Amino acid sequence: MAFTALTYNLHKGRSFLSGKYILQELREELLKIAPDIVFLQEVMGLQKGQSHLEFFAQSLGLYPAYGLNNFKSHRHYGNAILTRFPLESFANRNISTNRFERRGSLQARVTRERPYGDLMLFCLHLDLLESGRALQIQNVVHQIKHQLDPRTPVLVAGDFNDWRGRVCSVLENELGLLNAFHSEAGKTVDGRTFPSFFPSVGLDRFYLRNLRVLKVEVLRGAPWNRFSDHCPVLATFEAK
Secondary structure, eight states, X not given: OEEEEEEEEOGGGBOTTXXXXXXXXXXXXXXXXXXXXXXXXXXXXXXXXXXXXXHHHHHTXXXXXXXXXXXXXXXXXXXXXXXXXXEEEEEEEEOOOSSSOOOEEEEEEEEOSTTTOEEEEEEEEOOSSHHHHHHHHHHHHHHHHHHSOTTSOEEEEEEOOOTTSTTTHHHHHHHOOEEGGGTBTTBOOOOOOBSTTSOOBOOEEEEEESEEEEEEEEOOSTTHHHHOSSOOEEEEEEEO
């Protein structure tokens, strides 16, 4: 069974150009794409006592899992996973390495139709500093290595802030996860996602294990370059 997934740094749901909220426009675009799983970073979980995320997920027909990373006054934001597959469980792990960058590793277990079984999802937003990213990746490696059966399909997605690929190579070397941009039919796909108005470096990616990449692409140009300073990545996977 094939399924589609999208990962996107939302810039707190505001256009980085105008500062206006873009969730309604984003919702219309996602309805056209109809992804089965959405990984979001810098998503607002609560504002003025209302959960915009739950309404946003329900309007797309998806189940929401949210991990709070930062709280200020009546607002907070973090990572989110929205999924068409039923959520069996989810948890957010604090992987912050300094007081200026509050980061979390949001993991969720979803149940797919038989005979495909469970799928483990990890949504990440790593530090700007390489030393912090190195510690955070080791934290995630520990989670996957010691908590999961090696046969379980795993999908790790998010904003890795790893433009040189030094930190994320740990996922490949220690866990055998594959970079989706290097896995489509044996060819390398252009993975530049930042900045959205002129993508020059790749910060946003999928890593996978016990899955196969059918297609992966960066969504560039309008309207995506008006929403956030990152471009989203859209991919189609299937069970091996």
